[in-house]
Amino acid sequence: MVKSQDAFSWKDGRTPLCPVHSRIKLEILRDYLMAYFPTISQEKRMDYVNIELIDAFAGGGVLIDAETKTPINGSPKVMIGAVRDSEAAIAAKKTKPFRINARFHFSDADRDAHLRLKTDLADSRYREDVESGKILVDNLKFDRFLSVVLERIKSRPRQKAIFFLDQCGWNQATLRDCNRILNHLPKAEIIWNISVESLAMFANDKDAFRVATDKFGVDLGDAISARDNAVRLSDWRKSLVSHYLHEIKQNCVAKFVSPFMVQHSGWGYWLLHLSNHKEANDVMKVTHWRHQNNSLHEGFPGLRMLEFNRENWNQSSIFRFDAEANQATREALFNELGPQIRRLGEAPTVGQLIESVANETPADRQRIIESLGELKAESACRFIGPAGEKRIHVPQTLDDRIVLSEHRPMFLPGMN
Ligand SMILES: C[S@@+](CC[C@H](N)C(=O)[O-])C[C@H]1O[C@@H](n2cnc3c(N)ncnc32)[C@H](O)[C@@H]1O
Secondary structure (H helix, E strand, O other): OHHHOOOOOOHHOOOOOOOHHHHHHHHHOOOOOOOHHHOOOOOOOOOEEEEEEEEEEOOOOEEEEEOOOOEEEEEHHHHHHHHHHHHHHHHHHHOOOOEEEEEEEEEEEOHHHHHHHHHHOOOOHHHHHHHHHOEEEOOOHHHHHHHHHHOOOOOOOEEEEEEEEEEOOOOOOHHHHHHHHHHHOOEEEEEEEEOOHHHHHHHHOHHHHHHHHHHHHOOOOOOOHHHHHHHOOHHHHHHHHHHHHHHHHHHHOOOOOOOOEEOOOOOEEEEEEOOOHHHHHHHHHHHHOOEEEOOEEEEOOOOOOOOOOOOOOOOOOOEOHHHHHHHHHHHEEEHHHHHHHHHHHOOEHHHHHHHHHHOOOOHHHHHHHHHHHHHHHHHOOEOOOOOOEEEEOOOOOOEEEEEEEEEEEEOOOOOO
């Protein structure tokens, strides 16, 4: 058990333990980056990518794995390693050289963590990058660091950037901060850790908590007083979490928000992903499906991911991105896609359908396409390619149009 005063402390040359739930977060970060770079560099002729990577709660750079008791890299080296490994993997598939021109911005408010990270990087094979300014290491609190970083990275509509906001607790990196980042850099993506435990533990109806949530950028409404109507505290917690996420989605300038949690041995936190690209949203969903059992979301499998009805407290369930969740997703999509296609009007494209439900479903693109195939197998719809091609089983491109059948099968809900 890690004592709270020792958690993530690099004081006096110590190396803190990395609990399993935090190690899973590092694995998701690496997996996401390893899938991100091949996705954005698919274009054959593309021979470089320029990107800024920001780790605002960087820690001391090295941790002890709580299970194996061996040293592991903290988030800064996970980011650098994923960029370098992605570069090598992509270059090996291209016929000409390929470069990822990355600049890294690391900061931690704690002096011991900062010094340890600086020393560790200076003694590593990344020394030259530190000396040349490709790796920048600051000792700043997040509020100040964010202004410094946004001054350093000029506001450009096409500037790629990935922010990792691995805060302790829930209110150091706020929704207002995320919106500031996305207004400055519309192509940025944010991977944002929020401790649900802290949020639920400290939620109360005192003014100080309302001031904190206002500062965060969320209107709590009557989410706190609803506690009086809940029979079980866990029900109220689900309702609060659902309300909070709904508010984040409503008030976030990012087009896509994926609201999944990571949990291990009772510890849980949200690892939200904010972006303006449907590809990025899909890559993050695929990453969560890969981390089944530790990735989860408290909600529904189909197109009503966060719907929570306070009239019925026994509704949302734990969705673990596992075989059971896969089955529930298939069944829900089979029932809910038809009505959604109809709502989009005549013959929407597959891309329009996916974009319209991206914030409403834990299903990734592949699962949606396969579910469309299942609807076609039941003669509920057909697909037409951009040049009028007939598709036999499933759509082949995001530009394929979906045409609902005129004679709709009676047994498919919402199709008549
Ligand atoms: C969860 S740890 C980060 C671990 C690191 N991302 C990793 O995975 O290796 C959170 C870090 O945030 C730092 N911190 C706490 N409050 C901060 C603030 N307001 N601004 C910047 N850093 C802060 C702490 O010193 C601690 O090192």
